[in-house]
Amino acid sequence: MQMSLAAEGHTGVIVRPLAADDAEWARRLFESRWGSNRIVSRGRVYDLLSLPGFVAVGRAGLLGLATYRIENDECELTSLDALDQQRGVGTALLEAVSLAAAQATCRRLWLITTNDNLQALRFYQRRGFRLTAVHPEALRRSRELKPEIPAVGRFGIPLRDELELELLLVAEAT
DSSP states (O other): OOEEEEETTEEEEEEEEOOGGGHHHHHHHHHHHHSSSEEEETTEEEEGGGSOEEEEEETTEEEEEEEEEEETTEEEEEEEEESSTTTTHHHHHHHHHHHHHHHTTOSEEEEEEETTOHHHHHHHHHTTOEEEEEETTHHHHHHHHOTTSOSBOGGGOBOOOEEEEEEESSOOOO
16 A cells, blocks of 8 residues: 655655565664654553554655554554654554554554643544543553653653543444
């Protein structure tokens, strides 16, 4: 699957599946953004390098990466990193994951973010996601699995809770 993106400022950006040749770049990206290539979501540890994903590529090179995992009829967006923000790269990556989830007949696309990630809350809600759960003190437990998770996040906000957002891909029967 390869898609073109003609967003403001990024005409000609291509979104393509993550390839083996991208592994070293992805590892460096995850280490700089996430502290390692491991994430914790709902008490489970995932190696982002072992998951499928998509890469956004432009004239300047690699512009972003999204990874996901499918389990049963659900798709979890495990990471989304747009190196050039507010230019459509994140949206294009999210659309690629949404399409992959729909093709796998997933009923929902969901993700976990932290209570300090105000930018993510804005980004995902503007794209139709709804806040469906707050998992209080989840990061305290996550630090037992991934000690490199900091105690304080963006804007000096203590990192405590996981926030769960979802986008329904198949309408629920009423």
